[in-house]
Amino acid sequence: MAIVEKADRIKNLPPYLFAKIDQMKGEMEQKGAYIIDMGVGDPDLPTPPHIISALQEAALDPKNHCYPSYIGMLAFREAVAEWYQKRFGVSLNPKSEAITLIGSKEGIAHIPLAFINPNDIVLVPDPGYPVYITATMFAGGSSHFMPLLKENNFLPDFSAIPEETLKKAKLMFLNYPNNPTAAIADLSFFEEAVKLAHRYQIVICHDAAYTELCFDGYTPPSILEVPGAKDVAIEFHSLSKTYNMTGWRIGFAVGNQDVIAALGQVKTNIDSGAAQAIQIAGITALRGDQNCLTEMQKIYQERRDVLIKGLKEAGIEAVAPKATFYIWAMIPPGSTSTDFAARLLTEAAIVATPGVGFGKSGEGYIRFALTVDKERIAEVVKRIKDLKL
Numbered sequence: 050m051a052i053v054e055k056a057d058r059i060k061n062l063p064p065y066l067f068a069k070i071d072q073m074k075g076e077m078e079q080k081g082a083y084i085i086d087m088g089v090g091d092p093d094l095p096t097p098p099h100i101i102s103a104l105q106e107a108a109l110d111p112k113n114h115c116y117p118s119y120i121g122m123l124a125f126r127e128a129v130a131e132w133y134q135k136r137f138g139v140s141l142n143p144k145s146e147a148i149t150l151i152g153s154k155e156g157i158a159h160i161p162l163a164f165i166n167p168n169d170i171v172l173v174p175d176p177g178y179p180v181y182i183t184a185t186m187f188a189g190g191s192s193h194f195m196p197l198l199k200e201n202n203f204l205p206d207f208s209a210i211p212e213e214t215l216k217k218a219k220l221m222f223l224n225y226p227n228n229p230t231a232a233i234a235d236l237s238f239f240e241e242a243v244k245l246a247h248r249y250q251i252v253i254c255h256d257a258a259y260t261e262l263c264f265d266g267y268t269p270p271s272i273l274e275v276p277g278a279k280d281v282a283i284e285f286h287s288l289s290k291t292y293n294m295t296g297w298r299i300g301f302a303v304g305n306q307d308v309i310a311a312l313g314q315v316k317t318n319i320d321s322g323a324a325q326a327i328q329i330a331g332i333t334a335l336r337g338d339q340n341c342l343t344e345m346q347k348i349y350q351e352r353r354d355v356l357i358k359g360l361k362e363a364g365i366e367a368v369a370p371k372a373t374f375y376i377w378a379m380i381p382p383g384s385t386s387t388d389f390a391a392r393l394l395t396e397a398a399i400v401a402t403p404g405v406g407f408g409k410s411g412e413g414y415i416r417f418a419l420t421v422d423k424e425r426i427a428e429v430v431k432r433i434k435d436l437k438l
């Protein structure tokens with residue numbers, strides 16, 4: 050034990066629900082089990098070579114060895130603005146409406162510090178990426194959960210949020226394509242969200258980390274395509290999943306210039322910006338040949354199809370998602386998601402994430418990440434069928 054007690058904000062963190070799974074995984078590994086891990090959303094595919102070459106070259110230049118700018122290189126932000134124009138038809142001023150992040154998680158974790166005073170409310174999707182809740186807690190705020198239910202296509206029902214809560218809310222996190230449900234949102238949903246944010250003066254923080262992992266000809270929109278969105282919204286983006294760069298830590302936020310500036314103010318006092326060589330590699334990723342992305346989409350789509358077909362045959366209900374590399378499958382009745390995940394691990398050496406780990410409304414589901422190859426997914430299917438659920 051440390052000689053000083055931990056701060057309440059650490060002590061009050063929600064229990065680490067994956068701890069049990071991690072421990073069991075370790076025990077299974079010690080026994081020599083061949084574990085197939087579909088738990089973590091970290092791409093198994095390498096960063097495309099032309100991006101690596103750009104980093105190698107940039108790393109040799111002493112200009113890139115010093116502290117970077119807090120808000121990011123203008124050249125990177127210009128590449129972001131160009132990419133947004135091309136991809137979404139959204140115009141951005143790279144000087145004021147874009148900021149470089151050390152991965153989108155960094156920006157998501159810091160944004161409540163810019164707007165949340167003790168007891169302020171943040172609207173948070175349930176289930177959702179856990180950082181929305183912990184970042185809110187660290188800023189002293191409290192989360193109001195917006196359940197994402199199957200009957201609402203895993204979109205929040207804004208009409209279910211009490212008027213008083215809406216009046217007090219300062220921020221709202223949204224995330225489409227969604228982790229963990231793999232649900233998508235169309236522009237009419239974003240229009241509704243923007244209208245609500247205007248009416249109640251709420252900043253929307255849209256987490257768009259998965260917009261490029263899409264299938265079947267579907268291309269997810271940006272919330273910034275909605276007229277007037279820039280008055281109330283910012284969008285977090287990441288190169289992590291789009292270009293298999295999770296380890297490089299590079300992302301960005303774009304949108305409302307005052308919100309972007311406030312995030313910049315927090316960052317100025319906490320970190321010293323993303324490494325320049327990595328931003329230069331990021332420019333190459335955003336401006337370069339996008340064939341790598343098409344190839345990657347094809348690979349995930351094939352994996353998705355193998356798993357969905359197999360789960361169906363095994364009697365597990367799951368819809369083939371149009372985006373993200375997650376499968377949100379319903380667990381057989383009579384078991385909790387944690388127990389079912391434990392059973393998959395101990396009886397079939399498969400790691401998948403229990404839905405409840407993402408929030409109360411995630412109970413009844415299990416999440417598979419398509420981050421292992423097709424052959425191993427076929428093996429996963431075989432093992433699940435052998436369980437005779």
Ligand SMILES: Cc1ncc(COP(=O)(O)O)c(C=O)c1O
Nearest residue numbers: 152153154178228258287289300
């Ligand atoms: C929904 C969501 N948002 C943000 C992130 C963070 O990504 P990064 O910090 O690598 O940009 C993740 C990573 O898994 C995620 O699932």
